[in-house]
Amino acid sequence: MPDEKKVVLRRLQSAKDLGKFMAEYYYELDEAAKNGKRKIAWCTSVGPAELLRALGFLVYFPETHSAMLGSTRMATDLIPKANAIGYSPDICSYLTADIGAYLEGISPLAKVFKGIEGPPRPDVLVYNTNQCRDVQDWFEWYGTEYGVPVVGVQTYRNVGEVTDDHIISIKKQMEALVEPLEKIAGVRFEREKLQEAVRLSRKCSDLWKEVLDTASAVPSPITFFDGTTLMGAAVVGRGTQKANDVYNILLEELNDRIAKNEGAIEEEGYRLYWDGMPVWGRLRMHAELFAGLKTNVLASTYCNSWIFSALDPAAPFTSMARAYTELFIVRSDEYKEKYIREMLEFFKCDGILYHDAKTCPNNTNCRYGMPQRLQDETGIPSVTIHGDLNDLRLLSDEQTKTNVEAFIEQLEERR
Amino acid sequence: MTKDQGSRERHNPRPIYVGVDVGASRTKAVVMDRERRLLGRAVRKSGTDFSESSRLCVETSLEMAGASESDIVNAVSTGYGRKNVACATDTRTEIGCHARGCYLAFPMAITIIDIGGQDNKIIKLDAEGRRTGFKMNRKCAAGTGAFLEEMSPRLDVPLEEMNGLAMQSTDMVKLGSFCTVFSATEVLQNIRVGKHVTDIVKGLFFSVIKRVLEMDSLTENVVMTGGVVAHNPYLVEMTEEAIGRRIWVPEYPQLTGAIGAALYAMQE
Ligand code: SF4
Numbered sequence: 011m012p013d014e015k016k017v018v019l020r021r022l023q024s025a026k027d028l029g030k031f032m033a034e035y036y037y038e039l040d041e042a043a044k045n046g047k048r049k050i051a052w053c054t055s056v057g058p059a060e061l062l063r064a065l066g067f068l069v070y071f072p073e074t075h076s077a078m079l080g081s082t083r084m085a086t087d088l089i090p091k092a093n094a095i096g097y098s099p100d101i102c103s104y105l106t107a108d109i110g111a112y113l114e115g116i117s118p119l120a121k122v123f124k125g126i127e128g129p130p131r132p133d134v135l136v137y138n139t140n141q142c143r144d145v146q147d148w149f150e151w152y153g154t155e156y157g158v159p160v161v162g163v164q165t166y167r168n169v170g171e172v173t174d175d176h177i178i179s180i181k182k183q184m185e186a187l188v189e190p191l192e193k194i195a196g197v198r199f200e201r202e203k204l205q206e207a208v209r210l211s212r213k214c215s216d217l218w219k220e221v222l223d224t225a226s227a228v229p230s231p232i233t234f235f236d237g238t239t240l241m242g243a244a245v246v247g248r249g250t251q252k253a254n255d256v257y258n259i260l261l262e263e264l265n266d267r268i269a270k271n272e273g274a275i276e277e278e279g280y281r282l283y284w285d286g287m288p289v290w291g292r293l294r295m296h297a298e299l300f301a302g303l304k305t306n307v308l309a310s311t312y313c314n315s316w317i318f319s320a321l322d323p324a325a326p327f328t329s330m331a332r333a334y335t336e337l338f339i340v341r342s343d344e345y346k347e348k349y350i351r352e353m354l355e356f357f358k359c360d361g362i363l364y365h366d367a368k369t370c371p372n373n374t375n376c377r378y379g380m381p382q383r384l385q386d387e388t389g390i391p392s393v394t395i396h397g398d399l400n401d402l403r404l405l406s407d408e409q410t411k412t413n414v415e416a417f418i419e420q421l422e423e424r425r
Numbered sequence: 426m427t428k429d430q431g432s433r434e435r436h437n438p439r440p441i442y443v444g445v446d447v448g449a450s451r452t453k454a455v456v457m458d459r460e461r462r463l464l465g466r467a468v469r470k471s472g473t474d475f476s477e478s479s480r481l482c483v484e485t486s487l488e489m490a491g492a493s494e495s496d497i498v499n500a501v502s503t504g505y506g507r508k509n510v511a512c513a514t515d516t517r518t519e520i521g522c523h524a525r526g527c528y529l530a531f532p533m534a535i536t537i538i539d540i541g542g543q544d545n546k547i548i549k550l551d552a553e554g555r556r557t558g559f560k561m562n563r564k565c566a567a568g569t570g571a572f573l574e575e576m577s578p579r580l581d582v583p584l585e586e587m588n589g590l591a592m593q594s595t596d597m598v599k600l601g602s603f604c605t606v607f608s609a610t611e612v613l614q615n616i617r618v619g620k621h622v623t624d625i626v627k628g629l630f631f632s633v634i635k636r637v638l639e640m641d642s643l644t645e646n647v648v649m650t651g652g653v654v655a656h657n658p659y660l661v662e663m664t665e666e667a668i669g670r671r672i673w674v675p676e677y678p679q680l681t682g683a684i685g686a687a688l689y690a691m692q693e
Pocket residue numbers: 073102103104105141142143144145369370371372373399
């Protein structure tokens with residue numbers, strides 16, 4: 011009988027520091043929600059978090075909660091609850107899982123953090139449609155439910171070159187948020203505070219980029235699957251010193267691995283790029299599948315989405331407008347293609363895997379001929395897996411496995 | 426070839442290689458010699474006990490080859506149940522095995538269309554037989570053998586009679602839907618308005634072809650394989666008409682996966 015080899019994943023020590031950071035983050039939010047001493051803003055993952063911090067809000071990101079619903083595999087049973095009140099199974103399964111969890115009164119936070127019952131009650135919800143329209147609908151539902159204001163920024167989509175006109179429009183929308191947010195926060199806006207938040211956020215972004223760039227080493231000290239959990243601090247903590255502290259520790263560990271020539275997996279035969287969202291409920295399974303095939307999925311568009319190199323404390327609003335418009339997800343296919351091409355080269359990838367996530371077309375880049383075009387241009391082969399970020403009814407593990415194994419066989423043949 | 430395998434081959438008067446393809450619907454086994462000649466073969470329902478069905482298949486194909494288990498130098502398995510094959514020392518994916526099996530029959534740059542019981546594959550090979558890409562169908566059964574299996578009781582037509590019926594069609598019914606369930610509704614509607622079963626069956630065949638052709642583009646030389654093709658040669662004729670050129674079919678279209686596995690067994 012062909013033997014099934016047991017795969018051992020190499021854990022990063024600093025993942026513990028990240029875990030501690032996340033715990034403190036959620037306890038602080040929970041306390042504030044319970045004692046009412048600090049106002050809480052809910053924000054989209056690439057929304058104007060720096061402005062909220064400058065106004066003294068504690069910032070909660072529902073997408074992170076949805077990702078937890080996915081990784082704890084609670085999402086699939088909750089999505090139908092939202093479907094039943096009119097949110098289609100074809101739309102964002104972050105939205106449907108999160109609303110489903112609210113309707114059922116359950117949360118993975120309660121399972122992971124003793125004493126926390128669920129997400130902290132918001133005083134305001136702030137979105138940016140730079141990633142998709144779903145976030146606006148999602149936040150508006152909660153706005154009605156909690157009876158609190160919902161404000162946001164409407165971003166351009168499919169942007170090729172980012173022009174001054176784009177920036178001026180987004181900057182004006184961000185500035186227009188100040189007045190209503192001041193009222194809710196009960197404090198006056200101070201430019202210096204925004205500058206400080208932008209400075210810290212930029213530092214966080216630079217550190218996170220350095221972390222991800224370590225994957226260009228051969229062997230890579232980090233995997234995409236590590237990245238999807240390690241990025242927590244860049245999402246929820248950007249604009250705080252604590253997040254930067256966590257990344258300094260992580261970076262040290264990764265550089266140490268590089269110095270020792272120690273890879274994230276036992277044997278790195280092939281190097282892959284992952285485009286699209288992770289399948290949250292299958293992170294471990296996928297990590298083991300690839301490691302077992304001596305393949306490191308080491309870089310991704312997704313983890314890179316929290317790099318905001320345009321942030322500049324000297325021009326906080328303008329640079330925020332630029333940083334949140336220059337994002338990959340906002341851009342045209344022409345830009346995206348060029349970006350991925352550069353990444354494939356920088357990370358020395360042998361192949362690219364596209365995750366066609368059924369409920370998130372916004373993070374799915376293989377539906378308009380890009381895999382074929384990129385393969386023609388670079389000669390780097392690709393494979394597409396069909397699945398979803400959260401809804402496990404939309405994937406077949408067996409098919410994913412066969413696709414991935416066959417792809418690695420193909421790479422083997424070409425060596 | 427490994428050192429171990431080399432010595433087993435030298436000491437064996439009749440060195441043979443076994444390939445087993447445990448598909449979702451049928452299990453196939455072949456026995457080949459070093460010259461890549463097919464000495465024995467067997468096909469049976471996979472059922473629910475993959476280990477048993479593969480064991481029986483290997484047994485039958487050994488018998489046909491006039492060989493015994495001790496003659497086996499190496500065996501490789503493939504397909505959904507590939508991990509359940511007792512005699513196999515290694516596994517390969519169906520994609521790799523179909524590619525190898527087809528290239529043995531047609532050593533040139535080819536596009537392989539494999540229509541299986543549960544899924545379809547399109548595999549592209551260059552002139553040296555190296556894979557340049559592949560696609561598997563998505564989650565739905567549409568376009569696979571399972572689709573025809575689902576439709577046969579609805580039409581009250583045994584699966585094995587479908588090919589003959591489709592050939593008699595004079596006015597093919599057009600089915601528009603992607604989805605197996607919606608297609609079933611369309612079929613019922615066509616029965617209700619009095620369409621001939623022959624025309625509906627041909628419509629079903631054409632629906633399978635459409636699902637397959639939308640998966641990928643085809644290169645010049647096209648090969649079709651799989652159990653559905655083995656039992657429904659008219660499907661190949663219809664596909665030839667749809668793409669406007671000749672399609673190559675190996676002698677045993679259902680066995681290409683198992684043959685590919687045996688070729689891997691030789692190489693290892
Ligand atoms: S980008 Fe995709 S996953 Fe994220 S909120 Fe929008 S639709 Fe959902």
